[in-house]
Amino acid sequence: MSVISKPTERPISLASMKAHLRVRHDEEDTYIEGLVDAAVGMIDGPGGIGVALMEQTWRRSFDRIEDVVKLPGAPVKSIAEVGYIDRDGVTQTFAAANYELDANAEPARVWPVNAWPVVKDRPGAIWIDYVLGEAASAAVDATLLQAVRMLVGHWYENREAVIVGTSAASVPIGVDLILRSHRRGVVGA
16 A cells, blocks of 8 residues: 555644644744644554545555455545556556446445456556545544644643653543544555
């Protein structure tokens, strides 16, 4: 599993994050944006909990393909391309009319109308590129946005894992509860 097209915007704007943190100066804007990126990175994509916050494209490749293919991650919006290497070693695109997608299933599933194409006998000979996530941050699940805010707030106030004289949690308990409720299984390769 790989991300071939990353989101072009953050799910939480700098202004919104600064309002949450009650920061009224600009000196730490870059730092706060870095914290937002780090928090999103813990949640988003195949390396996170299997959820795509903002629109992005993932690729799942196969040596051989099953009749019905499960597409890890959520929310799956569409198939961008089904590509393959034919017997002669030529890269081809499998036309959208030749397969169907059930994006409402958990996980989403795709299958051929008749049969998958015959591919060259080699690793990664067929792949599916699919679009996940929301086009606008307003459509992202509010609890996941809150998890990002909570993580950023925690890291902003606790810049080290342990504070002298007291311990600090690496992830606030509310974040852990939110992430567990949204986890989409093992995404990996």
